[in-house]
Amino acid sequence: MEQSTRNKIQNISFQKLYKPTIFSTDPISTLNSNKITCPYANRAVISLLEAGVDFEEILIDLENKPEWIKEVNPASKVPALRLSDGKILAESVQIAEFIAESYPESNLLPLDPYKRYEVRTFLEFTSSLGPLLYQLLNLAKSPRDEKTVDEKISQIVAKLRQVNEKLKEHSNEGPYFDGNHFSFADIIPFTIFERINIASQIVGCPIKDFEGLDCVIEWAKAIRARESYKKGVATSQEMYESLKSLLKRL
Numbered sequence: 001m002e003q004s005t006r007n008k009i010q011n012i013s014f015q016k017l018y019k020p021t022i023f024s025t026d027p028i029s030t031l032n033s034n035k036i037t038c039p040y041a042n043r044a045v046i047s048l049l050e051a052g053v054d055f056e057e058i059l060i061d062l063e064n065k066p067e068w069i070k071e072v073n074p075a076s077k078v079p080a081l082r083l084s085d086g087k088i089l090a091e092s093v094q095i096a097e098f099i100a101e102s103y104p105e106s107n108l109l110p111l112d113p114y115k116r117y118e119v120r121t122f123l124e125f126t127s128s129l130g131p132l133l134y135q136l137l138n139l140a141k142s143p144r145d146e147k148t149v150d151e152k153i154s155q156i157v158a159k160l161r162q163v164n165e166k167l168k169e170h171s172n173e174g175p176y177f178d179g180n181h182f183s184f185a186d187i188i189p190f191t192i193f194e195r196i197n198i199a200s201q202i203v204g205c206p207i208k209d210f211e212g213l214d215c216v217i218e219w220a221k222a223i224r225a226r227e228s229y230k231k232g233v234a235t236s237q238e239m240y241e242s243l244k245s246l247l248k249r250l
Ligand SMILES: N[C@@H](CCC(=O)N[C@@H](CS)C(=O)NCC(=O)O)C(=O)O
Pocket: 037, 038, 039, 040, 041, 062, 076, 077, 078, 079, 090, 091, 092, 093
């Protein structure tokens, strides 16, 4: 991309935004994402960082989306990944999987078909965490009914206890789904879990206070300590503030 074009895009897209990070552009050139508010974009960014891809990140202000986002993704959503040949990918799971498959040396996805089956089964099992998060956020906005919030938290904790068992079953020593090997199987559910964790603090029922979640807590701690997470995702405090202000606006 020519420098002048790049500057123009930055000027448009970085308005009201923070800490822009520009990487070199080969072979995957542009990622439209949002560090704080979007767990889906986080999946794509973590995958790129874990795979060691040089990329340019353009942060989109979701409340004031630029017109050109439709050219990047007709659904006007983040993340979208534009490859250096101009092809554009949407949908975080497919983007993360594409990155894993494009960079097999990153070991983000196992090569063995049975192990891949196990990963996909785990992801299918954890996919209900997304709807549970949005149900919790809807109930958590003010004025809120504490009883319904408590019931939703209980439902979430019950699901997380099952996730805890799956993690233990698959790898007794942890901390990740595949033992000490971090992968796609961790990236996809974790970014949703992180918002659930923060929303649970906002409503005064922190997930960490519940029993039966030891593996989930260790899993989360290990992922947060990774360079890709620290570099690619907002801090817990930033996410907390952002979710709190989102709840006021819902
Ligand atoms: N299923 C999509 C969901 C992406 C999504 O909903 N992104 C939100 C931000 S977290 C978005 O771009 N929202 C803008 C809008 O809906 O207008 C994925 O996994 O990538």
